[in-house]
Amino acid sequence: MSFFAIFSLISSTFSFGMKKCRMLSNVVPLVGQILRGSIAVVLRHQKYVVDALQIATCKYVKCETLYTADKKLAEVAEAENVASVLLGRP
Numbered sequence: 001m002s003f004f005a006i007f008s009l010i011s012s013t014f015s016f017g018m019k020k021c022r023m024l025s026n027v028v029p030l031v032g033q034i035l036r037g038s039i040a041v042v043l044r045h046q047k048y049v050v051d052a053l054q055i056a057t058c059k060y061v062k063c064e065t066l067y068t069a070d071k072k073l074a075e076v077a078e079a080e081n082v083a084s085v086l087l088g089r090p
Contacts, residue, residue: 034060045076058082 028034030053037056042049051073058066059082066077066084074084 028057028061031060041076041080045079047073047076051076055080055082 034053034056037059038049038052041047041052041055045052047055051070054066054068054073055077057063058077059080064083066074066082067087068074068077068084069086069088071086074086077084
């Protein structure tokens with residue numbers, strides 16, 4: 001398989017994945033309630049702020065499930081009563 005065929009395959013797969021992600025996601029404005037919630041998650045679980053923001057945002061918009069490839073993030077989400085699905089390795 002040539003470089004261009006491989007590149008084309010990767011590009012089309014990435015493009016499909018991005019379209020699928022856009023269908024599943026929305027942009028949520030960063031409001032005070034999310035910031036306060038993320039600070040609470042950081043203090044309770046010693047997680048990075050970006051991880052805590054994901055959990056706090058899920059709680060704010062009342063999402064059904066947080067999909068992540070980060071096992072520790074999934075565990076913290078569950079501890080914060082946010083259902084999570086661990087993606088990645090079988």
